[in-house]
Structures are given as C-alpha cells and as structure tokens.
Amino acid sequence: MLQQAKTSPRPSPKPSPSLRDLFTPKLVTVLREGYGLPQLRADALAGLTVAIVALPLSMAIAIACGVSPDKGLATAIIGGFLISAFGGSRFQIGGPAGAFIVLVAATIERHGYDGFLLATMIAGLVLVLIGFLRLGTYIKYIPHPVTVGFSAGIAVIILASQFKELLGLTLAGPEPAALLPKVEALWQVRETANGATIALAVASIGLIILVRRIDARLPAFLIVVLAATLASWAFGLPVETIGSRFGEVPRGLPAPSMPALSLDKVLTVLPDALALALLGGIESLLSAVVADGMTGRRHRSNCELVAQGLANIASPLFGGLTATGTIARTATNVRAGAIGPVSGMLHALFLLVFMLVAAPLAAYVPLAALGAVLAVVAWNMAERHAFASILTRSRGEAAVLLATFLLTVFRDLTEGIAVGVVLGSFLFMHRMGELVAVERHASLGMEDEADAPAGAREAYDSGRVADPDIVVYGIAGPLFFGAAGNVGAILERIGSRPKALVLDLSEVPFADSTAARALLSIAQETTRRGARLYIAGASSSVRRVLAHEGLKVPLVRYAASVAAARDAASRALATL
Template sequence: MQSSIPHSAQPVAAGFRELFTPKLITVLREGYGLAGLRADAVAGLTVAIVALPLSMAIAIASGVSPERGLFTAIVGGFLVSALGGSRFQVGGPAGAFIVLVAATVERHGVDGLLLATLIAGLFLIAIGLLRLGTYIKFIPYPVTVGFTAGIAVIIFASQLRDLFGLALPGKEPGPLIDKLPVLWAAAETVSPASFAIAVLTVAVIAGTKRLRPGWPGMLIAIVLAAVAVAVFSLPVETVGDRFGDIPRMPPAPALPVFSSDKLVAVLPDAAAFALLGAIESLLSAVVADGMTGRRHRSNCELVAQGVANIGSALFGGICVTGTIARTATNVRAGAHGPVAGMLHALFLLAFMLLAAPLARYIPLAALAGLLAFVAWNMVERHAIAAIVRTSSGDALVLGVTFLLVVFRDLSEGILVGFALGALLFLNRMAKSIAVEAHMPFVEDDVADSVNGDRAAYDAAEGSSPETVVYRISGAFFFGSAATVGAVLDRIADQRRNFILDCSAVPVVDTTAANVIAGVARKAHRAGIRFVIAGAAPPVRRMLQRQGARRPHAVYAASLKDARALLSNG
C-alpha cells in the first residue's frame, strides 16, 4: 500500500519524527538486553538513593510538604526518562526552583502552584514543538554562571532557619533583604542541637564524597542524623513534627482547582517556570552529553519536560526539570539508557510503599545541612575566577545577573543578563569589522581608525589609477554599519570604478545591506561603476533585496573577475 504522504513531504515528516523520537525508542531499537537492564537497575537504585532525601528537602524549602517532592520525582522523573530526548537525563524537583515555587505558594497557594506547573508544562510542549529549544543554547555562559551562583545564595539563605533551629514569631519572609533582619532578630533562639546535626550532616556528606565517593553520602548522613536525634533525644524539629506522616502512595490524578481569575494570575509564574525549566533541563542534558559523548534532542527533551510537569501537577507534585547532580550520578553509575531514570522513579515509589513512615524521624536540620552542601557545590568558583580574569565585560554580565537573581527576581536576572551579554557580543562584533582600502589619497588616521592592526590591502589589487578597491572583513550588521558607511561614503569622485570586495563577509543584515545599497546609488549618480565582488549567495541575495542591484551595482564572483569586468567595459 502506497503512503498517502506526498513524496516531497516525506523527508520533512521523517525529519520531524527523528527530532521528536524519545531516546528510549532509540535505545530499544538498538537492542536492549539483560546486561543493559542490569546496568540501568544499578544506576537507577543509585540515583534513587540520592534523590530520596534531596526531593524531600527541596519540597520543604519550597514551602510545601515533603511528599510533594517525592510525587514530583516519581511521576515527573518517570515521564522525563520515558519521553525525553536525552539518553541519561534524570528529572525531578530542582533547587533552582525553590525561590519561584515558594513565592508562588505564598501568592496563590498550593492550588495556584499546581495550576502554574500545569500551564508551564503546556508552555514547554509548545516551545519544543515550535523547535525553540535550539535557541536556549544562546544564553551566554556568564549569565548561567551568575544565575547558578545567585540561586545557590538564595537556597542557602532559605535554610538558615532550620540550620540554626531558629524560632520565628511569624512566617519567614521570602525576599533575602526582608529575610535577613527577621533571622537576625531571632538569633537568641539558636538551637545548638540543630546546628550540631546540620554540621554533622555536612561533615558526613563531604567526608563520604572525599573518602568513599561511591557511597550514598546524602542518605548515610540523613540516617545518621535521624539516629542521633532519636538515641540522644535531641530537641530538634523533625519532618513528622512539622508535616506529620508521609503518605504511602501518591494521590489519584486530579486537575487543580482553578478559576479564570486564578488562571490569569498564575500566568507570569507559569512562564517563569517554563523558562527556568527549559534552561535547567537543557543545561543538564548538555552536561550529560559532555560526560558520554552522546547528543541529546533538545526539542524532544522540552516536550518531555512539558508532559512531565503536567503529570506532576495532576498528581500533586511541583515543578519538574532535568537535574544536573542526579543526571551526573546516573552517568557515573554506569547507566545504559533511559530505563535507569524510569527505574529510579519506581525505586522511589517502592520506598513510599514500604518505608514512608520512617521519614517522619528525619531532622529538618539535617535536610537543611544537605541543601547547604548542595548550594555550596552549585557555585562554580573556578568559572567565576576565570571569567573575572578574562573579561571585564563578561564579569559585569555575571555580576549583574547574580545581583538581580539574589535581590530582585530570577527571570529578571536571566533576561537582563542575556540582554547585557547580547550587547557585549554586538559590541565585540562591531569592533571586529575591518574596511581595507587601496587609496593613496586616504588620510592615515582614517585608515588606522578602521583597520586597526590589520595588514594593509595588497597594492596589486588596486593598481589601476581609475579603480578604487575596498575590502570588508567580518560580520557586517547594524552594529558596524555606521562605521563602514562612514568610510564608504568617502568615495573619490575622480575614480571611474569602485570595487567592493565582500569575499570575507560571512553574514550581512538589512541595516548593513541598506548601507551598501546607499553607496551603490551614490556611485551611480556620480557616474561611477560599482562592482560587488566575492559575495556569498546569502549575502548577495540580502544586498539585492535592499536595492544593491542593476543599474546601481553589478556582481562578480571574485576580485579578479571584477577587474576583468571593468576592463572589458
């Protein structure tokens, strides 16, 4: 039976399927046997051991009950691995969302959070299907470093209350500037026992990581802390004291309660969730690619992240994204493919079924110590030092992003940092443009201001006294259009021929093309023959669309052809 898809559309349909085929299907097609399942089972169990305390800690820090973190890791983690475009990505709740989730809960309640998470999932699916995931990679590196460092500071600040066992008279403020005075005012209520448990937790995690990196340091630290509190009857608040028992099963799926007013109210939060989720998940996938030599499918990954967020919201979970620490653990544990992430979710579900009541004995100070350790490791100290040493412009982008994230808003930090990074890039590109001329009568200061330290144009290229030759080198766009236009406007009217060599121009935008078209019109009015040489097809098309075409300008494949064209009249 012949396909009903037109022959011309079949390659497009095949390309679309390839872009959005989950890596699970790819792995199964390759042949998945018992050895692969064994490797994935070991990796999945290893990641689950890491994810168990971390998921509860992130949920508590986000202002919701700890079981919601487990719901997120179980439902969202399973869907991310089953449908995603990364072979090793592990999904779940992430520390980067703590501030956003806590603020959303404070403004709109848990129902508003679930609704925002569901809408964010729809946004992520749309971003993926529109193939916009490719553009996430254009976020400058200083922005991601500054953003991550800012998140780390916020996470650490959010744990100060439980780290020191402070007794606050009211609700803890969210913004850092408001939070610190309140915490300082409660300094007299510091609990030495809570602080000791937090220090014990950090020491065990750090020591295990250094001496026995293959051991589950986080789980060991939490268990030891719980045992210490129980054995010595320490006056330390536990999960059970604040939240009661952890349920043994996730709830039945249900849509969040919402109204049209609440839908409109949570849209900004949903957009922030989607933006941060896209950045965090694709960054995690890139890390996995770097560790394994594989390549992820970014748009497929975003669609999976969207489905996972919808699934998490339906089961009462919070925001889902790809998590760098758990993904890296998955790779180091020898995972074969996405089944490892799916098994990690099933292992967490088994914990809820069998051992959920034990979670009530976990000290909150221990979970705070765990998150403090995570926050410390989130700060890329070597990267910050390298950026500061290398470029003052990049250091400015990093610093502004960091300060805005800490003291203003996560999304604002990303957007302003991206804008500054883009302006910095445009400035560098504008300065990289060069206009080289063979014109004996051009003043030295003009040539120097345009060419900088570049070598002078070969005199042989413009040997004819009737011909002037200019060569443009570099990306020619609006940032450099004014500089180049000022030089090209100084055409010597006594010359009969003007050759513009564009062979070293990789790209041109409409602003720059309009400058060239204006030069062509001016040359035509002055009776000068204007030839554009060596322009690549995309550059040539852009120039022609803006008016640089006959009778104002003609084109030649090379400088040699341009001279031949002029000599033949």
C-alpha cells in the same frame, strides 16, 4: 560584459530530520538497539543508586519550598518517570531541583499552593508547545555568564533559606521568600537559635564532606540523614524533625485531582508559569548537555522539552512540584553505569517502593540534616571557579555575570535571566561588529591624505598603483547591523577622485538588511559623484539580500572576482 558570479559546487545538504526522528523518545531508540537482561541489570543498579541519592534530596527541596516532604517525592516519582520514558536524553533524571526553590516558594507565597499547581501545569503546556515548535534549539544560546550568574544567585538564596533549619530558629509567621525580608525576619529571632540543632547541622555538613573524600561514589546524603536520625533518636536531641513539623509522611501517592481553574486565575499566575517554563527548559537542557559531555551521546532537545512539559502537567495532578532534569542526579546516573532511560524509570519506581514501605520512618529525620544537605547542594551549585574566572577574564562578560547575579539575588530570577541575555546579546553583537574588517587592496586610489593609513600615500607615489581612478576595498566578516555603522563610516571617507569603487565581498559569509542599506547609501553617493560601484565575489545568498534592498544594475554591478571587476571598470572608464 561582466562575468557572472560563479558558485563553487557544494555537497548535497543532508535531508532534514522528520518529525518522527525529532520526537521519538530515547527509550524507543534504546529498545530498538537491543535491550536484554544485562542492560536491565545495569539500569536497575544505576536506578537504585540514583534513588538513594534522590530520596533525601527530594524531601529537602520540598521542605525548602515551604511544603511537606511528600510533595518532593511525588515530583520525583511522577515527573521522573515521565521525563525518562518520553525524553530525548538517554540518561536524564527528572525530579524537583534546587534551582526552583526560590521561584516555587515565591509563587506559593503569591498565589497559594493551588495557584502554584495551576502555574506548573501551564508551564508544562508552554514547554510542550516550545518543543513542538522546535524552539528548544535556541535555549542553548543563553550566554555562559548568564547561567553562571543565575546559578550563583540561586545558590545564595538557597543557602539563606536554610539558616532557619541549620540554626533551629523559630519564626512567628511564614518565612518570606525574598532574600532581604528573609534575612531581616531571621535576624529578628536570632535569640531562638538551638544549640543542639547547630551542632547536628555542623556535624552533618562535616560528615558529608568526609564521606565524599573517602569515596565519592558513596551516597553521602543518605548516609548523613540516617546517621543524624539515629543520633537524634539515641541521644534524645531537642531538634525539630519532619514528623514534628509535618506529621507522618503518607504511604503512597494521593489520588489525582485538578487545581481550581478559572480564566482570572490563569491570567494571574501566567507570569510565574512562564518563568517556571523558562527555568525548566534551561535547567533540563543544561543537564542533558552535561550528560552528553560525559557519554559522547547526543540528546534531542525538542523531544526533551516535550517530556518536561508532560511531566509538569502530570506532577501537579498528584500535588507535586515543578519537575525538571537534574544535573547532579543525572551525572550520578551516568557514573553508576546506566545504559538508557530505563534507569530513570526504575529510579522513580524505587522511590515509590521506599514511600510505600518506609514512609513512617521519615518522620524521625531531623530538619537540620536536610538543611545540611541543601547547604552542600547550594555550595556546589555556586560554580565559584567559573564565577571568578569570568570576573577576571572580560569586563563585558563580568558585567553580564554581575547583572544576572545581583538581579537574581535582590530582584527576581526572571529579570536576572532576561537582563543577562539582553546584555550578553549586545556584547556578542559588539564583538561580532569588531570582527568585520574593511581593508584596501594593493591597487589604491587617492584619498583624503588625513585619512590615509601609513604607507598608502607612498604606495601611490612609488607607482605601485596600477590605476589611480579605481579604488578596491575588501570587507571580511559578517556584514550585519552591528557592523553597518563602522563599514559605512570607513567607506564614506573615500576621496572624490576615484571614478570606480570595487567592494570585495568574497570574505563576507552573510549580510543583513541593515548592512545592505548602508551599502545602498554608499552606492547612491558613488553614483551621484558620477562614479561606478562594483561588488566582487559576493555569494548568492549575500547578493539576494543586497538586491532585495535595491543594490541592482545600474546602481551597482556584480563581478565574480576583483580582477574581473577591475577589468570591467577599466573598460568602462576607457570609453568615457
């Protein structure tokens, strides 16, 4: 009788978190912990700091998307408040993000602004659905070369989109969203470059760098925007401003209204909506992970996605853009000493106060200064050191990186991410397949001499092999479809002499159906030759997969260990 496979005692699994635990906003958690005046004071200071950073950035991102600056402020106010109030991160700051400029501009170009608002609302619904289906956990599996590649690609396109503002170029029609048509259109009007605009832009970029070197905690963007505004007013510079292009920024938010809705329109904008949802989920969870790394806290990914979805359903009602978690503003919030989500909610309220009180002054802000802000944002977004490191570290990862980067720049962001994830998955499977080792134990049987590794034949001839009719192979690593071909090829090279084959699977953490089918072929061939197959040390989960694919008695026999399998094989062979 074979010994039954023994299972070592395991600790009791932790109870699965309830729906209430998974989707309770961090705001509720913070309030439960005890929230008083000292915490409110810290959050108010952090919220004010972030609002000062977000004010020029929100307007600049909106203008880069091809819409008026108040759309960016509305996004930061509505989206930012909801993301903080209902999100799964203590420190997440929501609002318009530079990563969306390319996608938003292209969506507006294809469907008009009303179509874009509808696409954003659908994206919000998709994010809510992804969150409640608990799929947010899987977004973290997007390979690092993919995130670096699309971030660098977006940075290139954002920088190209600011040439018009930085150089003061004048286009006869709307600026194309795609990179190559954009560059071509700007090149054709290069003679319209404005010297005063170029000088102001260069000075603004230089001042941002200088302020950050003096003290990184200073609001460099706001300081530069205020300085450029005063300089253009004091010297009467002939540069384009927010007021000259868009008119006066309205005081306050517009009344909520629904975009035009029809089934045909929904189907038309659906691909763009899915792209907005995908990018929004990636960007927001990356931002939450950055905050976790800075604070040692843990966010609730699915709760965060639900909040992102709610924000993107509400923001378009007020004419806003797509909202997401923003890495730079979230990091600023952490460094400013935020305690919890109240800081993000106050940041949105401070922006609303700025809009109510100082909106008319925004008309005097030079577009060159906002272009300088986004140029610096694009430079920082490019992750140049990570890009260079991946290129030199691994050819496989370099291929994933370059494919994502080039497709993002020259084709489409969604295509870049999709192709990058697929290539990254194949690279991962290849590496996992290489980790699976198939080795022969000390007691080896005869095999084809041509296939024998160095020393194997000598071991047999020297008498160190106990029984030449029993062959023992050990498999170590995940036995999945990526490794099935290699494992099958190695095992099929076993010579015809052994009367018993023992497979030691004690080092196999899991197996899938494809690998089980490969072992089934080995078992059938072994039985056809009149030999016996023993599987030793397989865990209960691995045994279930093997049995489901047909690896059952009498085709195969299971043993708790290699020693038990050898003893059983010896007794069986002695009766023949």
